[in-house]
Amino acid sequence: GAVVSQHPSRVICKSGTSVKIECRSLDFQATTMFWYRQFPKQSLMLMATSNEGSKATYEQGVEKDKFLINHASLTLSTLTVTSAHPEDSSFYICSAKQGLAGGVAKNIQYFGAGTRLSVL
Amino acid sequence: KNQVEQSPQSLIILEGKNCTLQCNYTVSPFSNLRWYKQDTGRGPVSLTIMTFSENTKSNGRYTATLDADTKQSSLHITASQLSDSASYICVVSVQGAQKLVFGQGTRLTINP
Numbered sequence A: 001g002a003v004v005s006q007h008p009s010r011v012i013c014k015s016g017t018s019v020k021i022e023c024r025s026l027d028f029q030a031t032t033m034f035w036y037r038q039f040p041k042q043s044l045m046l047m048a049t050s051n052e053g054s055k056a057t058y059e060q061g062v063e064k065d066k067f068l069i070n071h072a073s074l075t076l077s078t079l080t081v082t083s084a085h086p087e088d089s090s091f092y093i094c095s096a097k098q099g100l101a102g103g104v105a106k107n108i109q110y111f112g113a114g115t116r117l118s119v120l
Numbered sequence B: 001k002n003q004v005e006q007s008p009q010s011l012i013i014l015e016g017k018n019c020t021l022q023c024n025y026t027v028s029p030f031s032n033l034r035w036y037k038q039d040t041g042r043g044p045v046s047l048t049i050m051t052f053s054e055n056t057k058s059n060g061r062y063t064a065t066l067d068a069d070t071k072q073s074s075l076h077i078t079a080s081q082l083s084d085s086a087s088y089i090c091v092v093s094v095q096g097a098q099k100l101v102f103g104q105g106t107r108l109t110i111n112p
Helices: none
Strands: A004-007 A010-013 A019-025 A030-038 A045-051 A067-073 A076-081 A090-098 A109-111 A115-119 B003-007 B010-014 B019-026 B030-038 B045-051 B056-059 B062-067 B072-077 B086-094 B100-102 B106-111
Touching: A004 A090, A010 A019, A019 A030, A019 A090, A019 A115, A030 A067, A030 A076, A045 A067, A076 A090, B003 B086, B003 B100, B010 B019, B019 B030, B019 B086, B019 B106, B030 B062, B030 B072, B045 B056, B045 B062, B045 B072, B072 B086
Parallel strands: A010 A115, B010 B106
Antiparallel strands: A004 A019, A019 A076, A030 A045, A030 A090, A067 A076, A090 A109, A090 A115, B003 B019, B019 B072, B030 B045, B030 B086, B056 B062, B062 B072, B086 B100, B086 B106
16 A cells, blocks of 8 residues: 655654654655644544645644645645644644546545654 | 544453444545554554445455445454554545544454
């Protein structure tokens, strides 16, 4: 199956600093990438949807100035948590949706391994 | 409202035993249903994906069923192993939409 690489897997930072998380589709072109947040013992919550070359669409309640998303190429999307605070500590997961493959539309999301963010 | 409900919330069984996890959904229009396994601290990994016309799909010791009429799915795990301990998430895709509808997951623990 398709591989999505997410980096870093874990980051610890001081309050007030910014943290960048990368999401790469390794063997396919991802027309759309998704960013999720997951709290302990809860399911994934969609934060935003990003399409290559355009602005991300944020879910209700997600601050776009707080969580900056850049999807500059068909294989890379980044999430930057700006001025992180302890309440931003969470597990962040990206997924990538494959575009056309062999002329066939693929509507399958492949997930990264996640990034554990701890803000001190 | 599009929703996915999973049961039980958590389950503990002995190694070698079988178990079945349930998923009920109220998603329309339905596109497909996927079961994911998520180990603690890791991203979800796809186990099976089924479209409207598929009733059952297997992946090794995992067998998923889908009843599109009753909008129910199940994931059956046979001869459980310690490595099966994880959260199992039922996810339904809405036709024509990019977003997925996630269930809350079932936390499965396999004890030796």
